[in-house]
Amino acid sequence: xxxxxxxxxxxxxxxxxxxxxxxxxxxxxxxxxxxxxxxxxxxxxxxxxxxxxxxxxxxxxxxxxxxxxxxxxxxxxxxxxxxxxxxxxxxxxxxxxxxxxxxxxxxxxxxxxxxxxxxxxxxxxxxxxxxxxxxxxxxxxxxxxxxxxxxxxxxxxxxxxxxxxxxxxxxxxxxxxxxxxxxxxxxxxxxxxxxxxxxxxxxxxxxxxxxxxxxxxxxxxxxxxxxxxxxxxxxxxxxxxxxxxxxxxxxxxxxxxxxxxxxxxxxxxxxxxxxxxxxxxxxxxxxxxxxxxxxxxxxxxxxxxxxxxxxxxxxxxxxxxxxxxxxxxxxxxxxxxxxxxxxxxxxxxxxxxxxxxxxxxxxxxxx
Numbered sequence: 001x002x003x004x005x006x007x008x009x010x011x012x013x014x015x016x017x018x019x020x021x022x023x024x025x026x027x028x029x030x031x032x033x034x035x036x037x038x039x040x041x042x043x044x045x046x047x048x049x050x051x052x053x054x055x056x057x058x059x060x061x062x063x064x065x066x067x068x069x070x071x072x073x074x075x076x077x078x079x080x081x082x083x084x085x086x087x088x089x090x091x092x093x094x095x096x097x098x099x100x101x102x103x104x105x106x107x108x109x110x111x112x113x114x115x116x117x118x119x120x121x122x123x124x125x126x127x128x129x130x131x132x133x134x135x136x137x138x139x140x141x142x143x144x145x146x147x148x149x150x151x152x153x154x155x156x157x158x159x160x161x162x163x164x165x166x167x168x169x170x171x172x173x174x175x176x177x178x179x180x181x182x183x184x185x186x187x188x189x190x191x192x193x194x195x196x197x198x199x200x201x202x203x204x205x206x207x208x209x210x211x212x213x214x215x216x217x218x219x220x221x222x223x224x225x226x227x228x229x230x231x232x233x234x235x236x237x238x239x240x241x242x243x244x245x246x247x248x249x250x251x252x253x254x255x256x257x258x259x260x261x262x263x264x265x266x267x268x269x270x271x272x273x274x275x276x277x278x279x280x281x282x283x284x285x286x287x288x289x290x291x292x293x294x295x296x297x298x299x300x301x302x303x304x305x306x307x308x309x310x311x312x313x314x315x316x317x318x319x320x321x322x323x324x325x326x327x328x329x330x331x332x333x334x335x336x337x338x339x340x341x342x343x344x345x346x347x348x349x350x351x352x353x354x355x356x357x358x359x360x361x362x363x364x365x366x367x
Contacts, residue, residue: 060176
């Protein structure tokens with residue numbers, strides 16, 4: 001049985017007729033950039049997230065860059081962030097001329113460790129960039145007070161903690177609509193959420209070349225606009241997001257019911273986790289991955305070279321062993337198949353394949 005790692009088409013296939021109608025309406029309108037669909041999506045996203053403002057941009061990386069620029073972060077500044085995350089988190093910090101200060105992670109959550117964040121805050125620290133990794137909300141309330149917290153929520157649309165959606169807790173939240181995300185588009189797209197109208201106004205200025213009217217240019221901005229086609233699709237998908245996230249949570253629970261916890265360390269559940277990825281841990285990660293791929297079952301190993309050890313950041317002086325929990329997670333974690341609509345039989349096949357790999361490996365060691 002071929003089982004993909006993620007099956008996005010299975011999610012939107014039941015909506016295909018309505019999706020085509022919405023896209024056709026955009027084509028008929030002749031409006032493709034910053035039109036009524038984008039404005040409506042921004043309003044609906046802000047209402048969903050519980051923020052005063054939401055600003056559509058071209059992608060999640062631009063969302064991070066624009067927030068940092070809106071906060072005035074630049075050369076000589078430092079921003080604390082985890083090293084176990086996608087490169088864009090740190091890349092955005094470097095793009096505005098600041099320096100990423102990498103912190104270690106909590107091994108139970110894979111999110112940044114608040115205690116290590118506190119140790120790394122210094123006189124030049126301008127912000128903390130917290131990532132809600134794999135759909136699990138980071139412990140924002142435990143971070144050092146007095147610094148703006150930017151939420152990198154690219155993998156966590158719909159996640160919540162303490163009754164609040166991610167993206168509504170920090171000074172601003174950033175989202176990606178890359179097609180594998182919980183709320184996905186038909187290509188690239190991004191969003192900034194905030195309760196600060198000044199930040200929202202500046203991002204709207206910066207996303208459009210630093211201009212309000214294409215005639216007068218006030219700042220050096222960029223071209224980063226969510227288009228009407230993407231907004232039309234996102235409006236439809238937003239209506240179904242809670243159901244999709246509930247289905248992800250049900251699938252995560254099924255893995256535990258099937259006995260996967262006997263074979264590897266499962267992600268600890270919490271009510272607001274939306275399982276962008278279902279990531280387990282095992283010292284036998286590579287054996288498990290090889291067995292899954294041999295059985296034509298999709299899986300992925302993320303951040304196997306964490307950011308502090310990437311060639312681009314050699315100059316920061318990190319060496320292997322400097323962030324031990326990050327490096328252990330890089331060796332041990334693997335994402336298993338999960339999406340809204342994955343079938344029980346598919347999950348049973350995944351668990352059976354892992355069981356065979358683990359038990360075969362154990363038998364060889366005994367022999």
